[in-house]
Amino acid sequence: MPGEGIPQWLEDLEKIPLDSRLRRKASLKRFNTWRIGGAAECVIDVKNLKDLRLLLPFIHKNQIPWFVIGKGSNLLVPDKTWPGIILHLSGDFKCWEPLEEKFNSGGKKVSAGAALADVTFAQKCVPHGWGGMEFLIGIPGTIGGAIAMNAGAHGAETADFIDEIEWMDMEGNLHCTAKDEIEFRYRYSELNGNYGRIITRAVLSLNESDPKTIQKNILKYQKFRKEKQPYNQPSCGSVFKNPTGDHAARLIENSGLKGKIKGGAQISTKQANFIVNLGNASSDDIMSLINTARETVFKNYSIDLMPEVQILQSSIYS
Ligand SMILES: Cc1cc2nc3c(=O)[nH]c(=O)nc-3n(C[C@H](O)[C@H](O)[C@H](O)COP(=O)(O)OP(=O)(O)OC[C@H]3O[C@@H](n4cnc5c(N)ncnc54)[C@H](O)[C@@H]3O)c2cc1C
Incomplete structure (x- = not known):
């Protein structure tokens, strides 16, 4: 008999011999950059491929709600307890390794684990003079999240630098897969946990540059962020994708919504496409501002803003 209130799948999960740490009823506040939301039934810091290969078929077979997160820097977490498994890649998935054999072919290729922080990746490239991905310095996510979201800034995007991607399906x-075989669009990749595909590692192809130029770009991008974005308040970055030929921030600002407050959340006074947590925002406060911005912009401009932010829900693969 399962223990009181403990789902059967959780009892079965605890019998799987994992190297990974498993946490019950873990608060998700520290797993997202808005610093909001309730707990998850179970969070697993997945340490290696061996464990991932055991976990995914188990989840699939038992039809357990699940979601893979990076740093939760583009994620809205609900206020109430989330009833499934959060896969949080860690351990081996933080690797970073220059691929020497590929260097001889002329390219600067680096293998990076899905859990490696974008900022760490950008910093590691500086002394080597490997350029192009300096834009990652301002994106507080992981390499896996950057690929899943095709993150970009300052005229470049992650897909521009991908050579090949290692990923796992739900059967383990x-x-x-080579980059050309994967569909990427503006802030979209068909490799995303949402579609039952977990990115584990990628080979990225960088440009030969010099460390001084790369460092200069990094400082320029950091300065831009400090001047234009509410970098010192919890947020998820841009809430909406920019519609073709326009900017979501301009549309929201011109709709008179800059600074609008709902509960503990506010449409940023600095950048209208950011919603910030003033200290005690709930997920519902943020969702309410998202709906207000969307409805008001539609009323004023007949443009339906598409959220860039992902909502924590069950991944749909079954
Ligand atoms: C201050 C701030 C500034 C930002 N600036 C930018 C910017 O300039 N440009 C930009 O594009 N974004 C920006 N963002 C948004 C965000 O940082 C990016 O979308 C980032 O790539 C998300 O990475 P993450 O690891 O945090 O992913 P998460 O937020 O944890 O997840 C996002 C999505 O990716 C999926 N995912 C994560 N890891 C994997 C994996 N290993 N395999 C499969 N799917 C996975 C998740 O399931 C989810 O659907 C900003 C955010 C903040 C807070």
Whole structure:
């Protein structure tokens, strides 16, 4: 008999011999950059491929709600307890390794684990003079999240630098797919946990540059963020994608919504496409501002703003 209130799948999960840390009823506040939301039934810091290969078929077979997160820097977490498994890649998935054999072919290629922080990746490239991905310095996510969201800034996006991606399907099969075989669009990749595909590692191809130029770009991008964005308040970055030929921030600002407050959340006074947590925002406060911005912009401009932010829900693969 399962213990009181403990789902059967959780009892079965605890019997799987994992190297990874498993946490019950873990608060998700520290797993997202808005610093909001309730707990998850279970969070697993997945340490290696072996464990991922055990976990995904188990989740799939038992039809357990699940979600893979990076740093939760583009994620809205609900206020109430989330009833499934959060996969949080860690351990081996933070690797960073220059691929020397590929260097001889002329390119500067680096293998990066999905859990490696974007900022760490950008910083590691500086002394080597490997350029192009300096834009990652201002994106507080992981390499896996950057690929899943095709994150970009300052005229470049992650897909521009991808050579190949290693990922796992829900049956636990590991794939290595060349970039050309994967569909990428503006803030979209078909490799995303939402579609039952977990990115584990990527080979990124960088440009030969010099450390001084790269460092200069990094400082320029950091200065831009400090001047234009509410960098010292919890947020998820841009809430909406920019519609073709326009800017979501301009549309929201011109709709008179800059500074609008709902509960503990506010449409940033600095950048209208950011919603910030003033200290005690709930997920509902943020969702309410998202709906207000969307409805008001539609009323004024007949443009339906598409959220860039992902909502924590069950991944749809079944
Ligand atoms: C201050 C601030 C500034 C930002 N600036 C930018 C910017 O300039 N440009 C930009 O594009 N974004 C920006 N963002 C948004 C965000 O940082 C990016 O979308 C980032 O790539 C998300 O990475 P993450 O690891 O935090 O992913 P999460 O937020 O944890 O997840 C986002 C999505 O990716 C999926 N995912 C994560 N890891 C994996 C994986 N290993 N395999 C499969 N799917 C996965 C999740 O399931 C989810 O659907 C900003 C955010 C903040 C807070």
